[in-house]
Amino acid sequence: MKFWKFPKKKYQQKELSVLTILFAAAFLALIVYLVVFLAFESESFINNPYNKRIDALSEKTIRGSIYANDGTVLAYSTNDEVTNEEHRIYPYANLYAHVVGFPVNGKMGVESVTNFELLHSHSNVGERLKHAFTGEKNIGDGIVTTLDPTVQDAAYQALGNYRGAIVVLEVSTGRILGMVSKPDFDPNYISETFSILAEDNESATLLNRATQGRYAPGSTFKLLTTLEYIHENPKDYEDYRYTCTGKFRSDGKEIHCFHNKAHGDEDLVDSFTNSCNTSFASLGLTLDTKELTQICNKALFNQKVPFDLPTEKSYFTLASDASDAEIMETVIGQGKTLATPLQMTLITAAVDRSGKAPRPYVIDRVVNDEGRFVKSLATEGTISVMSAEDASLLKAYMRDVVTDGTGRALNTDAYTAYGKTGTAEYNAAGDSHAWFIGFANQPGKEDIAIAVIMEGAGSGSSFAAPAAKTVFDSYYLK
Amino acid sequence: MTGVFIQTAKYLMIALIITYTVQSFLVFFRHHAENVKRILFKEQMVLIYLFLSLGFLSMTAYTDDRQILVLFGFTLGVITLIQLVYRLIYVHGSVLLCNHMCILFGTGMLVLTRLDQAQAARQLVIGAVSIGITAFFPYLMFKKQDTFRKWKLVYLIVSAGLLLLVLLAGKTSYGAKISVSIGGISIQPVELVKLLYIFFLAAVYYEKQTLRIAIFAGGCTVAFLLILAAARDLGAALIFFVIYVGMTYAVYRKWVLLPAAAGIVVVAMIGAGKLIGHVSNRIIAWKNPLSAIDDQGYQISQSLFGIGTGSWMGSGLFMGRPKSIPVVSKDFIFSAISEELGAIVAICVILISLSTLLLFFRMAKSMQDPFYRWVSLGMGICYGFQVFLTIGGCIKLIPSTGVTFPLVSYGGSSLLVTFTMFALLESFYITTKKKDSR
Ligand SMILES: [Zn+2]
Numbered sequence: 001m002k003f004w005k006f007p008k009k010k011y012q013q014k015e016l017s018v019l020t021i022l023f024a025a026a027f028l029a030l031i032v033y034l035v036v037f038l039a040f041e042s043e044s045f046i047n048n049p050y051n052k053r054i055d056a057l058s059e060k061t062i063r064g065s066i067y068a069n070d071g072t073v074l075a076y077s078t079n080d081e082v083t084n085e086e087h088r089i090y091p092y093a094n095l096y097a098h099v100v101g102f103p104v105n106g107k108m109g110v111e112s113v114t115n116f117e118l119l120h121s122h123s124n125v126g127e128r129l130k131h132a133f134t135g136e137k138n139i140g141d142g143i144v145t146t147l148d149p150t151v152q153d154a155a156y157q158a159l160g161n162y163r164g165a166i167v168v169l170e171v172s173t174g175r176i177l178g179m180v181s182k183p184d185f186d187p188n189y190i191s192e193t194f195s196i197l198a199e200d201n202e203s204a205t206l207l208n209r210a211t212q213g214r215y216a217p218g219s220t221f222k223l224l225t226t227l228e229y230i231h232e233n234p235k236d237y238e239d240y241r242y243t244c245t246g247k248f249r250s251d252g253k254e255i256h257c258f259h260n261k262a263h264g265d266e267d268l269v270d271s272f273t274n275s276c277n278t279s280f281a282s283l284g285l286t287l288d289t290k291e292l293t294q295i296c297n298k299a300l301f302n303q304k305v306p307f308d309l310p311t312e313k314s315y316f317t318l319a320s321d322a323s324d325a326e327i328m329e330t331v332i333g334q335g336k337t338l339a340t341p342l343q344m345t346l347i348t349a350a351v352d353r354s355g356k357a358p359r360p361y362v363i364d365r366v367v368n369d370e371g372r373f374v375k376s377l378a379t380e381g382t383i384s385v386m387s388a389e390d391a392s393l394l395k396a397y398m399r400d401v402v403t404d405g406t407g408r409a410l411n412t413d414a415y416t417a418y419g420k421t422g423t424a425e426y427n428a429a430g431d432s433h434a435w436f437i438g439f440a441n442q443p444g445k446e447d448i449a450i451a452v453i454m455e456g457a458g459s460g461s462s463f464a465a466p467a468a469k470t471v472f473d474s475y476y477l478k
Numbered sequence: 479m480t481g482v483f484i485q486t487a488k489y490l491m492i493a494l495i496i497t498y499t500v501q502s503f504l505v506f507f508r509h510h511a512e513n514v515k516r517i518l519f520k521e522q523m524v525l526i527y528l529f530l531s532l533g534f535l536s537m538t539a540y541t542d543d544r545q546i547l548v549l550f551g552f553t554l555g556v557i558t559l560i561q562l563v564y565r566l567i568y569v570h571g572s573v574l575l576c577n578h579m580c581i582l583f584g585t586g587m588l589v590l591t592r593l594d595q596a597q598a599a600r601q602l603v604i605g606a607v608s609i610g611i612t613a614f615f616p617y618l619m620f621k622k623q624d625t626f627r628k629w630k631l632v633y634l635i636v637s638a639g640l641l642l643l644v645l646l647a648g649k650t651s652y653g654a655k656i657s658v659s660i661g662g663i664s665i666q667p668v669e670l671v672k673l674l675y676i677f678f679l680a681a682v683y684y685e686k687q688t689l690r691i692a693i694f695a696g697g698c699t700v701a702f703l704l705i706l707a708a709a710r711d712l713g714a715a716l717i718f719f720v721i722y723v724g725m726t727y728a729v730y731r732k733w734v735l736l737p738a739a740a741g742i743v744v745v746a747m748i749g750a751g752k753l754i755g756h757v758s759n760r761i762i763a764w765k766n767p768l769s770a771i772d773d774q775g776y777q778i779s780q781s782l783f784g785i786g787t788g789s790w791m792g793s794g795l796f797m798g799r800p801k802s803i804p805v806v807s808k809d810f811i812f813s814a815i816s817e818e819l820g821a822i823v824a825i826c827v828i829l830i831s832l833s834t835l836l837l838f839f840r841m842a843k844s845m846q847d848p849f850y851r852w853v854s855l856g857m858g859i860c861y862g863f864q865v866f867l868t869i870g871g872c873i874k875l876i877p878s879t880g881v882t883f884p885l886v887s888y889g890g891s892s893l894l895v896t897f898t899m900f901a902l903l904e905s906f907y908i909t910t911k912k913k914d915s916r
Binding site for chain 2: 013014015016018019020022023024026027029030031033034035037038042043045046048050051052053054056057132133134135
């Protein structure tokens, strides 16, 4: 009973003070939490398509502009003084269609991702105060992208009339210099054309193929097959020999080299530079499928590629009990494997950067209407894709492709190019998509990496490699 | 021209409420002479009238709706009534408490008028009636001072009866049984039970403070909590529990009760989250509202969208979208204040509520009679904890508990009981406070 003995002192002053302090602390916690939310978290939280309030901001703000990395205006708004109606103008029409996107009809591209910033103003404080009283609109902040107009234009031209995509990025930083997807559209008229484009599933014009298009990687996949072979035969992979007759048969499945060409006696480098399907199908049957899957997962298959714009996951699967036919197809990049151009660009960038791919980004910073820096949105970082030794080995192989193999289109003295072509068959008639992935360097300039996919064009070496050259030329020869 | 007025009004309102808030704490921290205090309180009155006038007039200017002027007139009327009743009948009461009632009720009216004029009109009527009723409290206290402490069985039986009534005849809304419909009017008996329960505890503890009594009170509390849990009214259950712990701690002076209670709350929350679907939904919504934005997280996401988009200065009245938050006029009225009047005003509202709570505790402290001291303390805990729960739920500090903001949120039962609590506090204060503090 002693513990519960009621105290003699009549007034519970101390207990009241304790309760007061506890409650005061709880209330201060409310204030601190609210202040922290508003100061640090609210901007990213409220920039959500469910927040209809953001669209209401456009009643007070003229949507800001979007710029290329040299200040070229890619999108801007005009405000009609009389009707107070805004018009969004894209001076380059189709050229930046997918990457810059549009702010209406569900939104797309940079316009969608930076909707909140474009509708917020950090213009001159005095101006804003004045506008608050006069009811005039403030000018929203601008977004500076990493896009390089020269590269973008070259990539756009290089793709020609083919459907497909080109991604170009700066290897050291991950800045996207060019991103083209075709077929394209003119964002100036998106309100009128959206419903037609959205329903056309055959051409999928609104799909940004550079980040969301998924293609069989074809021979570009041989990078990873080669790696796995070297991992399993670290001492004697240089002794690999194969005699190509243009055909290889196992498990009732026949694999052909391109145009049934017989490449003759080859070692591993020759097989790689000639992009010899039969040689790879044969060595593929010796590989450990589990190990190969691990290599692929590390190379960003089956994973979300971190990027400012929406991306699709690339896909790779090879069960341990897979049939010979399936293995033969898979190791030459056919079969069920699907890759996005952005992911393939990152693999080649990793080869150039000792195995570490840069985290790609296209949105660099926010500036106010006078161009003054407001904040950085650049997301720098690296993704480990392969070991440094693996990267330097593949780098040598990819150089041989340009000097002696299927990538000779890129052999020039002006810069040093590396690459791998791919020809991915997509139907029984043997029609194929043309792939090229690679990178280049020139002293005094940044290294750039590229992925080119041209749907139904034919062979990688005669279509995609020259397209890549056009882009490299635009960057290194200007 | 209208735009200039509305914008000027917005910034002026922020300046006015900041001044008011600063003054309401100055009174605490400095021992001013009586006449200085009196001037301060008069200034506060002017600030309240100006603040509300600017708000109502800019709404009228924006919408061109004359009905807002009518509501404005009646709101000023009720506030003036509060001032008259407390200055004339509650002589020597706390003027600061009276001012706080006015600004909190007035701000609630302002936002309710913005959200739903029909609700605002009903709120005014109930407010006026409540003030009318409370005008008789000092007389009652004078006559029956010694009777209230003797009715402990009455409090217990009426409370239990009302709770069972809710459980058996209550309507379910948002997963909880809260209201009972009598003759077409929906009332929430739990609000009244809170007050009765505080009286019950104080009466029991006043008689004896033995372990047996503490266990008896605890047993009654557990029974109440079980009924509330059966009605799925977890917010109210939490309030009852905290009142019990707070009052028992103050009476028995055992600090160990506090950490023990905190532990029980955490365990109970985890248990309830596992067992009761409607609680686990609220916990999901709290942890990551955006992940369940179509579903459980919708309400809290909209609340945070509103607070975040309104930012420090607010969107301005009628320029935000507070109505996209479900039950905004009750559980989420704080979010509406923050969205349209701005987070600065919202923070001032938190501070004014804190000042009100400090007054509750301070006035309780000054009472010589332990029964009335404990009732006042219980009412303070009840008020403070409700404010904490509702605001914490709006800003996602804690999971939403469906508790309303006393004096500010729409709701007749809650308004009547809260006005009653404030009036009781004042009447206890003027009849029983120590002579030296008068
Ligand atoms: Zn061959």
